Amino acid sequence: MRYIINFQIKIKDNGISNETIRSSYTILEKDSEKYDLLNINNVEDWFKNFFKQTPLDHFIDTAKISKKRHFEMKIGRITNATSGEYKTF
Numbered sequence: 001m002r003y004i005i006n007f008q009i010k011i012k013d014n015g016i017s018n019e020t021i022r023s024s025y026t027i028l029e030k031d032s033e034k035y036d037l038l039n040i041n042n043v044e045d046w047f048k049n050f051f052k053q054t055p056l057d058h059f060i061d062t063a064k065i066s067k068k069r070h071f072e073m074k075i076g077r078i079t080n081a082t083s084g085e086y087k088t089f
Contacts, residue, residue, distance in 0.1 A: 002032040003043050006077045007051075009060060012070040021060050022076075029082075040078045040087045047075065 004026050011019040025047065027037065037043045051073050056062050079086040 001026050001081045002029045003027040003037065003040075004079045004081055005043065005047050005075060006079075007047075007073055007075045009056075010072045010074070011065060012072065018069075023060055025059065040080065040085065043078050044075060044087075044089075047078075048073075 004024055006022070006024045009021045009023070011021065027035075027043065027047075031037075032043075035046055037046055051059070056065075056071060075089050077086055077088045
């Protein structure tokens, strides 16, 4: 494993924040090389785009969440598991 991304998803209904779900996502070494993720700033940009393009149920269990709600994702910390380097947001 190369990078661990800790993030939270705020679930909003009618503009009101109802729930926050915390989760993490791991980027493996081979994916880090494939997407040219050489530093934490590259990882941040890549993950934000990846999150927008990927269905929400790839990151969290969405079975109990209404499809009509809005979601916002915020990265809390990215850690390079190899070097121990990290960045908080």
